[in-house]
Amino acid sequence: xxxxxxxxxxxxxxxxxxxxxxxxxxxxxxxxxxxxxxxxxxxxxxxxxxxxxxxxxxxxxxxxxxxxxxxxxxxxxxxxxxxxxxxxxxxxxxxxxxxxxxxxxxxxxxxxxxxxxxxxxxxxxxxxxxxxxxxxxxxxxxxxxxxxxxxxxxxxxxxxxxxxxxxxxxxxxxxxxxxxxxxxxxxxxxxxxxxxxxxxxxxxxxxxxxxxxxxxxxxxxxxxxxxxxxxxxxxxxxxxxxxxxxxxxxxxxxxxxxxxxxxxxxxxxxxxxxxxxxxxxxxxxxxxxxxxxxxxxxxxxxxxxxxxxxxxxxxxxxxxxxxxxxxxxxxxxxxxxxxxxxxxxxxxxxxxxxxxxxxxxxxxxxxxxxxxxxxxxxxxxxxxxxxxxxxxxxxxxxxxxxxxxxxxxxxxxxxxxxxxxxxxxxxxxxxxxxxxxxxxxxxxxxxxxxxxxxxxxxxxx
Amino acid sequence: xxxxxxxxxxxxxxxxxxxxxxxxxxxxxxxxxxxxxxxxxxxxxxxxxxxxxxxxxxxxxxxxxxxxxxxxxxxxxxxxxxxxxxxxxxxxxxxxxxxxxxxxxxxxxxxxxxxxxxxxxxxxxxxxxxxxxxxxxxxxxxxxxxxxxxxxxxxxxxxxxxxxxxxxxxxxxxxxxxxxxxxxxxxxxxxxxxxxxxxxxxxxxxxxxxxxxxxxxxxxxxxxxxxxxxxxxxxxxxxxxxxxxxxxxxxxxxxxxxxxxxxxxxxxxxxxxxxxxxxxxxxxxxxxxxxxxxxxxxxxxxxxxxxxxxxxxxxx
Numbered sequence: 001x002x003x004x005x006x007x008x009x010x011x012x013x014x015x016x017x018x019x020x021x022x023x024x025x026x027x028x029x030x031x032x033x034x035x036x037x038x039x040x041x042x043x044x045x046x047x048x049x050x051x052x053x054x055x056x057x058x059x060x061x062x063x064x065x066x067x068x069x070x071x072x073x074x075x076x077x078x079x080x081x082x083x084x085x086x087x088x089x090x091x092x093x094x095x096x097x098x099x100x101x102x103x104x105x106x107x108x109x110x111x112x113x114x115x116x117x118x119x120x121x122x123x124x125x126x127x128x129x130x131x132x133x134x135x136x137x138x139x140x141x142x143x144x145x146x147x148x149x150x151x152x153x154x155x156x157x158x159x160x161x162x163x164x165x166x167x168x169x170x171x172x173x174x175x176x177x178x179x180x181x182x183x184x185x186x187x188x189x190x191x192x193x194x195x196x197x198x199x200x201x202x203x204x205x206x207x208x209x210x211x212x213x214x215x216x217x218x219x220x221x222x223x224x225x226x227x228x229x230x231x232x233x234x235x236x237x238x239x240x241x242x243x244x245x246x247x248x249x250x251x252x253x254x255x256x257x258x259x260x261x262x263x264x265x266x267x268x269x270x271x272x273x274x275x276x277x278x279x280x281x282x283x284x285x286x287x288x289x290x291x292x293x294x295x296x297x298x299x300x301x302x303x304x305x306x307x308x309x310x311x312x313x314x315x316x317x318x319x320x321x322x323x324x325x326x327x328x329x330x331x332x333x334x335x336x337x338x339x340x341x342x343x344x345x346x347x348x349x350x351x352x353x354x355x356x357x358x359x360x361x362x363x364x365x366x367x368x369x370x371x372x373x374x375x376x377x378x379x380x381x382x383x384x385x386x387x388x389x390x391x392x393x394x395x396x397x398x399x400x401x402x403x404x405x406x407x408x409x410x411x412x413x414x415x416x417x418x419x420x421x422x423x424x425x426x427x428x429x430x431x432x433x434x435x436x437x438x439x440x441x442x443x444x445x446x447x448x449x450x451x452x453x454x455x456x457x458x459x460x461x
Numbered sequence: 462x463x464x465x466x467x468x469x470x471x472x473x474x475x476x477x478x479x480x481x482x483x484x485x486x487x488x489x490x491x492x493x494x495x496x497x498x499x500x501x502x503x504x505x506x507x508x509x510x511x512x513x514x515x516x517x518x519x520x521x522x523x524x525x526x527x528x529x530x531x532x533x534x535x536x537x538x539x540x541x542x543x544x545x546x547x548x549x550x551x552x553x554x555x556x557x558x559x560x561x562x563x564x565x566x567x568x569x570x571x572x573x574x575x576x577x578x579x580x581x582x583x584x585x586x587x588x589x590x591x592x593x594x595x596x597x598x599x600x601x602x603x604x605x606x607x608x609x610x611x612x613x614x615x616x617x618x619x620x621x622x623x624x625x626x627x628x629x630x631x632x633x634x635x636x637x638x639x640x641x642x643x644x645x646x647x648x649x650x651x652x653x654x655x656x657x658x659x660x661x662x663x664x665x666x667x668x669x670x671x672x673x674x675x676x677x678x679x680x681x682x683x684x685x686x687x688x689x690x691x692x693x694x695x696x697x698x699x700x701x702x703x704x705x706x707x708x709x710x711x712x713x714x715x716x717x718x719x720x721x722x723x724x725x726x727x728x729x730x731x732x733x734x735x736x737x738x739x740x741x742x743x744x745x746x747x748x749x750x751x752x753x754x755x756x757x758x759x760x761x762x763x764x765x766x767x768x769x770x771x772x773x774x775x776x777x
Contacts, residue, residue, distance in 0.1 A: 006560050014549060229544030233602070236511040236538040237561040442513070444542065455475050 003238045004246045011221065011250025016257065025258055029265035037273045051104035051133065053123075056081060056089050058111045065144035066107075072136060074107070095124055105129055107137060114148070196407035197380050203330050203403035204376045206259070208369060211337050211399070214255040215345040215365070219358065221247050222349025222441070231441045240438035245430070248342045252335065329406050332419065337399025340426040341365060343433035350440030351448045360449075372397035376404050383408040393418050395425035432457065462524075464489040464613055464644035465510065470519035472505055479505040480516070481668045487613075487646060487661065489524075492639055494659035494676070495648040496755075498763055502668040503648050504541065507615055510646075511538050523613065534563045537611035541618045541648070543602050545590045552586035555605055562609045569608065576604045580630075595622045603631065607638060614638060615646045620654065632658060652756040662755070666763050680752040683761070686725040687751040688732060693718040694743010702738065706730055718743055722751060 015021055054077045055066065066074040081090045091108060098106045105125035112120040121141060123129055154164045222244075225231045234243055348361040375397060379388035383405045392402035392410075398418045402410070439456035446452070465487040472480040480502045487493040497503050508514045510521055512533060521528040523535060546554055552573070559569035577583045580600060590598060599622050607614060616635070620628045636658065639645055647659060655662065656676070663673035672679065687710060692699070696719040700709065706727035713720045725735060732750070739745055753761075 003561060006557065010557050224546070228547055229542045230546055232513070232540040232542055233558065234561065235513050236536070236540070237533060459474065
């Protein structure tokens, strides 16, 4: 057993010291972190730009409904383009002039907007305006329209606007309470489904990636030993089985190391970046927008409450997941799936003389793995369907498909069947692989096919 | 006492019989040549001794004990197909391979340093293997093979890839190892080096052992009645008196006489008859029985068994 230890140590240390490992370990978290942070940064970059917007307001009802913000300024240019002769606004000239002016965009609000005709309000600009700007304008116009309707209705019913607002306030408060109670029952379940989906996806993909990346490292290692002809020196001191297991375990430890480093570094980078970025994030565009979403100015206070409650619920949902179970099962399927496929990769490595010959034997490895990914997608939508069930039992796909089911809750019986089948299969596969491996590693320059592999398997000792 | 004995070894691969009833005996402290054409089964036999594969039938004994995993440490093996991890550093790799043979790290380091000093290659220690030439790599492999002081050493074509100077250094080291008590098995096609350093041989052809024994004994057995003679005197007079009982195979005449090879055809004649005949015509400075080279024996024996086999071979 001491010898397996030596082999594991060598396989581990040579790989961890490689430049490619160091680069991957650093680049991976940077990439993950960038994927998480980039949208926030992009949003800020866009919002930083100061925009002046020319407004042609045909009805004259909206120009003062649009509030200027830190980065957006509205200028009413309606009069510049008013043609008293035709009693209309010269939109085409305004559009032409936009190019040479310092305006970012031209906002056109026709008469029809008052009736609430859809698609009547247009923003003309040379760049695609961002969502924040669009929402800000839409909110302003909507609010003004609501105010107009409110005063008309107030007139019809013969009550004051203040009374209508009061009624609305009461209604609003009621709605708030109703929503939050609803949230407690229905909403919590909703968000935990999403969390489960995300966790399932991440686990499934990680296992898929890990099996492919490190499985093929085992294969390449075996081929290296064959092509450098060191193999015969080594098998005169250790058993081929020890060499194979040492390599498989050593590479697994490299993978686990990389995985742990990725998780730790990604969390470190994201939290680091958040603490720097979030300060700006609060004071930027988001705040005025949330204010605008509130129905009345006096009612700014309930809005943040709503927000924080939502966060709380998400956190509740996130913490409601049984992490201990997920982590334990993830590690189990992570390692079990890897061991099963690594043994298959070792067979391929021992059968060929160089990497270009591996193609013909890769099919039995890639097909189940890709199938598992395909099934994974549908398993997320229907985690307890029969498709998900069978593929989470079959050992070649279970590491990926079962991990998608686990966050949704899986019957213990299913888990026991799936896990014991996986263990049995990888033990069998390792035994099977070792029989082919010990013959294959000493065969040079032979054209090998599946029939030949079967022959090797049946060789005695 | 035999260091290594194989008894009726048989090994079959699918439809091909690699070894058929092969028995060899390697005496303690000998240098044993394992000879045979390509594909004869030498490497399979060596792999069986190294427990890389197991025989279908037959047994291997080391110092009278049945071969088991504890004997791995008693054997040092330099395979024909040999190499090292290209990206690994020389010292690190040598340490690793010696530890796999069962040496402790400290012991391995100590003896490695000693050998690196002896071969004056300390500067290679931190180099990657891919930076070394083939010959340099072979030297490292040689050191790794013998470092754990095995009782039995198996060298498969040890001199391939070496220049004459390094071949000589290696030969001396091998002889030195024998002096220290090691038994050496030597598989090669280079018959000159077999004659030079082996004292026993076994010849394997087409999975069967066809010849074995002490090398001088074998050469004597295959010797015909040919004598090498250095003669000072009148060669022409000698030549005219030689009857049909003799045949001059080869002659180089010089100023004072001749160097020649003479075969005695008449089986009843003794070498003394030839000698006494010659003394009449001049001085004899050398008179010795000519022994055939291993090369000739190899070709002769292999050729004979092959033609014998061909006659009985059924074409399916």
